[in-house]
Amino acid sequence: LINISVYLSQSLVPDELTLKDKNVVVVDVLRASSTILTALVNGAKEVIPAENVSVAARISKGLGNSILCGERNGKVIEGFKLGNSPFEYIPDNIKSKSLIFSTTNGTVAIAKSKFAKSCVIASFLNLNAVVKHLLETNDDFTIVCSGKFNDFCVEDSVYAGLIIAKLFEINSKTNYTLLDSGYISYQISKQLIYKNSKPDQHRVLNMFKKSEHGKYLMSLGFDNDLEYCSNIDLLNCLPVFKNNIIKLKESFDSEATEKSKMKRVNISNKTGNSKNE
Ligand code: MLT
Numbered sequence: 701l702i703n704i705s706v707y708l709s710q711s712l713v714p715d716e717l718t719l720k721d722k723n724v725v726v727v728d729v730l731r732a733s734s735t736i737l738t739a740l741v742n743g744a745k746e747v748i749p750a751e752n753v754s755v756a757a758r759i760s761k762g763l764g765n766s767i768l769c770g771e772r773n774g775k776v777i778e779g780f781k782l783g784n785s786p787f788e789y790i791p792d793n794i795k796s797k798s799l800i801f802s803t804t805n806g807t808v809a810i811a812k813s814k815f816a817k818s819c820v821i822a823s824f825l826n827l828n829a830v831v832k833h834l835l836e837t838n839d840d841f842t843i844v845c846s847g848k849f850n851d852f853c854v855e856d857s858v859y860a861g862l863i864i865a866k867l868f869e870i871n872s873k874t875n876y877t878l879l880d881s882g883y884i885s886y887q888i889s890k891q892l893i894y895k896n897s898k899p900d901q902h903r904v905l906n907m908f909k910k911s912e913h914g915k916y917l918m919s920l921g922f923d924n925d926l927e928y929c930s931n932i933d934l935l936n937c938l939p940v941f942k943n944n945i946i947k948l949k950e951s952f953d954s955e956a957t958e959k960s961k962m963k964r965v966n967i968s969n970k971t972g973n974s975k976n977e
Contacts, residue, residue, distance in 0.1 A: 701875065701876065701877050702838070702839065702840055702841070702875055702876050702877070703840040703876075703877050704840070704841060704842075704843070704864060704867075704876055704877070704878050704879075704882045705840075705841075705842040705843070705879060705881070705882065706842070706843045706845065706857075706860050706878075706879070706881040706882040706885050707842065707843070707844045707845060707881070708845050708847060708852045708856075708857055708881050708885075709805075709845060709846070709847025709848075709850060709851055709852055709853070710805055710808050710809035710812060710844055710845070710846050710847055710850075711847065711850035711851070712847075713809070713812045713844060715812070716811070716812050716813075716814055716815055717815065718812070719812060719813050719815065719816045719819075719842060719844070720815040720816070721815070721816070721817045722816050722817055722840070722841070722842045723816065723817055723818045723819075723834075723837055723839055723840065723841040723842065724813045724816040724817075724818065724819040724820075724841070724842050724843075724844055725819075725820055725822050725830060725834070725841060725842070725843045725844070725863065726806070726809045726810050726813055726819060726820070726821050726822065726844050726846070726941070727809075727822050727823065727843060727844065727845050727846060727856045727859050727860055728803070728805060728806030728809065728823070728845075728846035728856060729823045729824055729855050729856055729859050729929055730853075730855050730908065730911070730913050730914060730917060730925070730926070730929055731784050731785065731786065731806075731917070731922075731925055731929055732784060732801075732803045732805070732806025732807060732846065733806060733821045733822055733823040733846075734786055734823040734824070734825055734925075734928070734929040735784050735785070735786045735789060736801065736806075736821050736939055736946060737821065737823060737825050737826055737935050737937060737939055738786040738789045738825070738935070739786075739789040739794055739799055740937065740939055740946070740947065740948050741935050741937055741948075742789055742790060742791045742794060742795070743791050743794065743795040743796060744789070744794040744795070744796075744797055744798075744799050745765075745796050745797055745798050745947075746798050746799070746945050746946060746947050746951075747798075747799045747801050747939070747945070747946040747947075748763075748766075748798060748799065748800045748801065748944065748945055748946070749801055749802070749807040749810040749811055749941070749944075749946065750770075750800055750801065750802040750807060750811075751802070751807065751808055751811045752802060753770075753772075753777060753802060755802070756768055756770065756780075756800045756801075756802045759800050760800050763798055763800070765796065765797050765798060766797060766798035766799070766800055767781040767782065767793075767794070767797055767798075767799055767800070768780040768781055768782075768800050768802075769781060769782040769783070769784075769799045769800065769801045769802075770782075770783070770784060770800075770801050770802035770803050770807070771783050771784035771803050771804065772804060773804070774916060774917055774920050774922070775920065777802065781793075782794075782799075784803055785922060785925050786925060786928055786929070787924065787925065787928070804849075805846035805847060805848060805849075806846045808846070809844045809845075809846040810941055810946070812844070813844065813941060814941075814944060816941075818837065818940070819940065819941040819942070820833055820938055820939065820940055820941070820949075821939040821940075821941065821946060822843075822859070822863070823859065823929065824859060824862075824904060824929060824930060824931060824932050824933075825929070825931055825932075825933070825934045825935045826933070826935050826936065826937055826938060826939075827862065827863070827866065827899075827932055827933050828933050828936065829935075829936055829937055829938040830863060830938065831863060831866045831867060831870070833938055833949075834863070834867060835867070835870065835871065843860040843863060843882075843885075845857055845859075845860055845885075848912060848913050853911065853912065853913055854888070854892075854907065854910075854911045854912075855907065855908055855911050855913065855914065857884070857885045857888060857889075858885070858888055858889045858892055858893055858904075858907055859889070860882070860885040860889075861882075861884075861885035861886040861887065861888055861889025861890070862889045862893065862899055864876070864878065864882055864885065864886045864889070865886055865889055865890060865894075865899075868886075892907045893907055899932055901930050901931060901932055904930040904932065905926060905927060905930040908926045908929070908930055909926065914926055937949075940952055
């Protein structure tokens with residue numbers, strides 16, 4: 701049996717050791733995970749999450765071709781180049797750059813996953829890629845909802861429930877065990893966003909519009925962000941958080957292949973030398 705754990709807010713994860721050696725899925729659908737996905741698909745070299753503004757500034761000093769990005773209260777941080785709207789992360793702004801990214805809840809949740817066995821970043825935009833990854837992992841996993849101001853938020857829990865619902869559809873309920881937080885997330889997902897036995901984008905958008913954070917973002921004029929973040933499976937990609945950096949899974953994979961090629965070349969060179977010696 702595969703155990704699914706769900707934290708309904710990052711504040712319920714007491715420290716970094718709690719997620720040590722776990723397979724983690726970090727969720728902040730409005731908007732940090734959706735923005736990270738968009739940035740990487742649009743050509744950012746990497747995203748480096750920073751817990752707070754001073755850590756972000758310190759990282760940027762030691763790093764070339766990087767920009768400071770992120771929000772507090774939904775607005776761009778003073779002195780930072782970009783905020784947290786996915787629409788800011790167009791190739792012209794971010795191509796080949798390292799993005800040092802600090803947000804109120806999302807990047808805190810990511811930072812708490814730094815000792816995880818595996819960690820992926822998830823939103824409605826990449827549902828299928830996340831579900832596929834969990835099916836391949838075939839092991840216990842933990843969903844960390846970022847939540848809002850150290851509390852529960854409906855949109856992250858609905859999405860956590862959607863991951864669970866998809867796995868149940870593909871792999872049968874009987875293969876999984878859920879605690880109350882997972883059970884309630886599954887139930888509200890079914891209740892709030894399903895239509896004719898499928899998740900429905902209009903219902904996702906409606907749920908956003910009724911959520912506290914959705915209402916707040918609309919009050920700042922970010923209505924388009926809500927619409928964009930409600931797209932189910934718009935982006936077929938899987939951002940992975942490893943060694944304190946977020947990159948698309950294929951970037952990590954191709955780096956690993958390159959490294960193992962280089963090792964082979966070194967070894968064969970050495971063998972060649974020793975013959976000559
Ligand atoms: C967060 O990390 O709390 C959110 O992504 C806030 C936002 O929508 O900008």
